[in-house]
């Protein structure tokens with residue numbers, strides 16, 4: 717079963733082509749990484765898949781449903797954690813997740829259990845009744861995952877989930893994502909520009925650069941094709957002709973990382 721299929725997707729903002737003839741298939745149940753530096757077109761691709769931008773030209777399906785014809789069916793299947801902060805610091809964790817349960821129309825009699833379940837799955841049961849502004853950055857991110865999970869999505873989309881987090885918080889977040897996939901069988905589509913995380917946690921990855929997919933496969937396949945001792949960063953350099961340090965060290969990247977780190981506290 718295919719979770720997401722994209723064919724011939726293109727999207728431009730004025731003269732700026734953000735996504736250029738994108739073909740992509742995400743299989744049901746896998747953790748799939750869409751990798752690339754800031755500005756590669758990852759978020760635009762996600763917005764096309766999640767009904768937030770119109771698909772024209774090209775075709776997208778999510779579990780067989782076309783977002784243009786059945787936007788509600790697509791939205792119901794998806795849990796989306798955007799780059800921007802989606803939790804309210806002046807509410808408790810439980811209140812934030814409850815708010816999402818109401819937004820998603822979770823039946824009233826199931827709400828409390830679902831909210832508890834999502835908080836527990838993300839390791840936030842003990843902190844559930846504390847104000848979110850007292851949470852660490854990693855806890856805020858896990859809360860945002862709990863918010864997306866309360867809808868029991870078949871497809872979880874995480875846009876740069878670990879940006880601005882320290883290595884321990886990153887590891888904790890990824891542990892929760894892999895646990896979640898194992899217990900629910902959900903498909904996970906994640907964007908990141910951290911090649912090491914993708915290598916460790918994603919089953920298949922697509923390397924995106926300037927709106928196009930440059931390479932696709934398991935991290936092992938991509939590295940083996942380049943030679944022994946290769947890293948995913950080497951693969952990226954090979955396919956883009958750029959040094960990864962140059963493409964990821966630009967002003968937008970630094971600005972984006974700092975902005976996110978500030979938001980996450």
Ligand SMILES: Nc1ncnc2c1ncn2[C@@H]1O[C@H](COP(=O)(O)OP(=O)(O)OP(=O)(O)O)[C@@H](O)[C@H]1O
Pocket residue numbers: 729732733734752753754755756757758759760761876968972
């Ligand atoms: N709303 C917009 N208006 C104009 N240009 C945009 C807009 N959104 C994205 N772009 C441009 O489209 C290109 C792709 O951006 P996109 O955000 O999809 O990349 P990304 O890989 O997700 O990077 P980031 O992590 O910085 O979001 C960039 O050149 C960006 O400046």
